[in-house]
Amino acid sequence: MPTTNELTDMPRKDLHIFYVLDTSGSMEGTKISALNHAMDETIEVLRTISKQNGDARLKIAVLSFNTGAEWITKNGPEYLEEHFEYEYLEAGGLTDMGAALDELNSKLSQHEFLGSMMGALMPVIIFMTDGYATDNYEEALDNIRQNRWFARGTKIGFALGEDADVKMISSIVGNSEAVIRVTDNELFRRLMRFVSVTSSMVRSRSSTADNAPTGAEILQQVEGIPEEAKVRLDKDDYNPEPKAQEEDDDWGDDKW
Amino acid sequence: MATLENGFHLRTEFHRDLTVNRLLGEGGQGEVYHVAYDGRPAALKWYKKDSLKNPAAFQENLRQNIMRGAPSREFLWPLDLTGWERGSFGYVMDLRPEGYYDITDFALCHVRFPSYKAVIDACLSIVSAFRILHNDGYSYQDLNDGNFFINPRNGKVLIGDNDNVAPDKTETGIVGKPRYMAPEIVLRKNMPDSLSDRFSMSVILYMLFCLNHPLEGQRYLVPALTPALEEKLYGSEALFMMDPDDRGNAPNPTVHGNSIKVWNCLPDYMRKIFLDAFSRKALEKPSARPSEAVWLNTLTRFRSEIVPCACGNEIFTQDGRPCRCEKCGQPARIPFRLQLSQYAIPAARGSRVYRCQLGICDAKDALNPVAMVVAKENRPDVLGIRNKSDRRWDAVTTKGEARKVAPEETIPLKDGIRFSAWGETIEILSNGPESAAP
Known part of the structure; x- marks a missing residue:
């Protein structure tokens, strides 16, 4: 008989949390600082959650975009339980949301960022912007919507400040009810943490639901979102995500 | 974010004073606080607003459970209820004592049992507690890895989260946690009852021995585990990783080394009871699952x-x-x-x-x-x-x-x-x- 010391920890699936963060010039000042602090705190909480979570091991990937887009986690998503330090971002440049979507699209694949021995769960993707796109994001959005990881992932958006394009971010996450509009930096910091925590624990929750939760469903579970922060746009005012096609997923499916 | 601030005070349904000391933890459904209850330390579970489908019925079920008392000493049973405050309510229970750890702590090897005898003792406590509960006509309904606190030194077990305990097939609004629900619950063919509890319990027992989930073999390693595939893995196509007749979900030597090591050393009758609990017949037909009495006999033999x-x-x-x-x-x-x-x-x-x-x-x-x-x-x-x-x-x-x-x-x-x-x-x-x- 092996001794109880000879066994290794239980295999867990990877749950990736992607952050797509606007670091354009307009973020300069208190906003970028609030973002950095929000990320710092969020990562610490997620690290603890991952260590105690028997259902999934959390991995983080951060994409910063301004004039173009760049991965902060250059070597791909990193396990939070291992040594991962968030490096503070600096603001400057344009708001190339389209470039960010293209870059994200190129990495949402089992041959890129989502490959591992254990396999992945549907990712969580959190977007944050404070402005209007300076490039043609619509085409990039049409493309990334063909990506099954994106289409089935849990997507949530933050519109920070008065000047954020709420319609754009609603289109990207596919549902205006999955968007939070905040002008207060302190509230933003708190909600960023709550939203991240709630999304990361979805699998650990006794539920009444049958499906992976949408971003809108996650926000319903997050307490402390003030009414004025909730975005409720008319479907005609933005580009809602088309209803996902019913696909018959199979064990041998290699199209991921 | 804590809903109740430190120092928050209320009177319970049984007219006891309760004061919040601090937040202990947070789950999907609610928060747990360290409180002073009638002058002594206790735990308060506080439901998140809108987290319950039918709060009035849920509260009434809790009230009935409190009146009836704990089925056995393993249960960290609800002791008292609060009234409605700030749009929600909670219940009081004893605190988890020192030296007790979550199943996840064992699964992730933060804590280890000193011996297999201690593992078996923990399994025996769990099976015995559920046998008593089920014999009384109740089911736990939401049995998962978060419900148990185990003392590795002596295998003593405490069972928390008893708020969903209800007469068989009662709709409490909670059907269970993914990975631990019985196939018939995953497939929405039935409501939770003592037979679905039996399945979830067997998953926990296998995990305590092998540090693997019995249905998460080779198939679990698909590159993308979509909700549709999860429904197959835990529901319509559920297959035990050790099924001798169908190796489609067999352990992967790199990932599931624990199962391979332990399984080969288990005595025949232990393998048999796991094979019975996760046979294709038992996965499809709840009544074919080994009863708690059979588990007790098998585990006591193993211990001996x-x-x-x-x-x-x-x-x-x-x-x-x-x-x-x-x-x-x-x-x-x-x-x-x-x-x-x-x-x-x-x-x-x-x-x-x-x-x-x-x-x-x-x-x-x-x-x-x-x-x-x-x-x-x-x-x-x-x-x-x-x-x-x-x-x-x-x-x-x-x-x-x-x-x-x-x-x-x-x-x-x-x-x-x-x-x-x-x-x-x-x-x-x-x-x-x-x-x-x-």
């Missing part, structure tokens, strides 16, 4: 057959016969065995016979030791068997004379002595002189 070796290893003996330690090669010293009606167990120091090994018994008595092998004071090499029950045994000596053995009385281990209790006869048999050598 483990003998410690001087090198620290645990030797799994078979039928109470002498064998060698596979680690250090030394023979295990097992001079005698105890022949029960179905099988024999080694009579080594510390060996126990439980009440449930002597035929059908009351659930509450199942794990009471009836007999225990002890060493003579100052003579560790001289073994005897002590009556640990509260009634006298009828014994027959080697010379065929009848005599009584009083509670706490010890009789020597001698070939041919028989004693009976609860209508079952146990015979002491020698394993031969060579097995007695130190």
Whole structure:
């Protein structure tokens, strides 16, 4: 008989949390600082959650975009339980949301960022912007919507400040009810943490639901979102995500 | 974010004072606080607003559970209810004592059991508690890895989250946690009941032994586990990783080394009960799952057959016969065995016979030791068997004379002595002189 010391920890699936963060010039000042602090705190909480979570091991990937887009986690998503330090971002440049979507699209694949021995769960993707796109994001959005990881992932958006394009971010996450509009930096910091925590624990929750939760469903579970922060746009005012096609997923499916 | 601030005060339904001390933790459904309850430390579970489908019915069910009292001491049972405050309510229970850990702590190897005997003791506590609960006509309904607190030193178990306990098939609005729900619940063919509890319990038992989930074999390793595939994995196409007839979900040698190591060392009857619990028949047909009584019999037998070796290893003996330690090669010293009606167990120091090994018994008595092998004071090499029950045994000596053995009385281990209790006869048999050598 092996001794109880000879066994290794239980295999867990990877749950990736992607952050797509606007670091354009307009973020300069208190906003970028609030973002950095929000990320710092969020990562610490997620690290603890991952260590105690028997259902999934959390991995983080951060994409910063301004004039173009760049991965902060250059070597791909990193396990939070291992040594991962968030490096503070600096603001400057344009708001190339389209470039960010293209870059994200190129990495949402089992041959890129989502490959591992254990396999992945549907990712969580959190977007944050404070402005209007300076490039043609619509085409990039049409493309990334063909990506099954994106289409089935849990997507949530933050519109920070008065000047954020709420319609754009609603289109990207596919549902205006999955968007939070905040002008207060302190509230933003708190909600960023709550939203991240709630999304990361979805699998650990006794539920009444049958499906992976949408971003809108996650926000319903997050307490402390003030009414004025909730975005409720008319479907005609933005580009809602088309209803996902019913696909018959199979064990041998290699199209991921 | 804590809904209740430190110092928040209220009066409970049973007119006790309650003051919030601090937030202890947060789950999907609510928060848990450290509180002063009627002057003593306790825990308060506070539901998140809108987290319950039908809060009034849920609260009434809790009230009924409080009035009825805990089924057994393993349950960290609700003690009192609060009224409605700030759009929600909560219930009071005892705090988890020091030294108890979550199943996840064991699964992720933050904590380890010192021995398989301790693992078995924890499994026995879990099975026994659910047997008592189920016999009362109730089911737990949301059995998962977050409900148990286990003390690795002695295998003692406490069961928390008893707010969903309800009469079989009652709709509490909670159907369970992914990965732990029975296939018929995943497929929405049925509401949770004691038979779906049995499935979830078997998952926990397998996890405690093997540190793997029984249905998460090769198939679990797909690159993208979509909700549709999860429904197959845990529902429509559920397949035990050790199923001998279909290797489609077999363990992966790199990922599931734990299962491979442990499974190969488990005795036949332990493998059989896991195969029975996760056979395709039992996955589809809830009534085909082994009952708690069968689990108890199997686990007590397993516990009885483990003998410690001087090198620290645990030797799994078979039928109470002498064998060698596979680690250090030394023979295990097992001079005698105890022949029960179905099988024999080694009579080594510390060996126990439980009440449930002597035929059908009351659930509450199942794990009471009836007999225990002890060493003579100052003579560790001289073994005897002590009556640990509260009634006298009828014994027959080697010379065929009848005599009584009083509670706490010890009789020597001698070939041919028989004693009976609860209508079952146990015979002491020698394993031969060579097995007695130190």
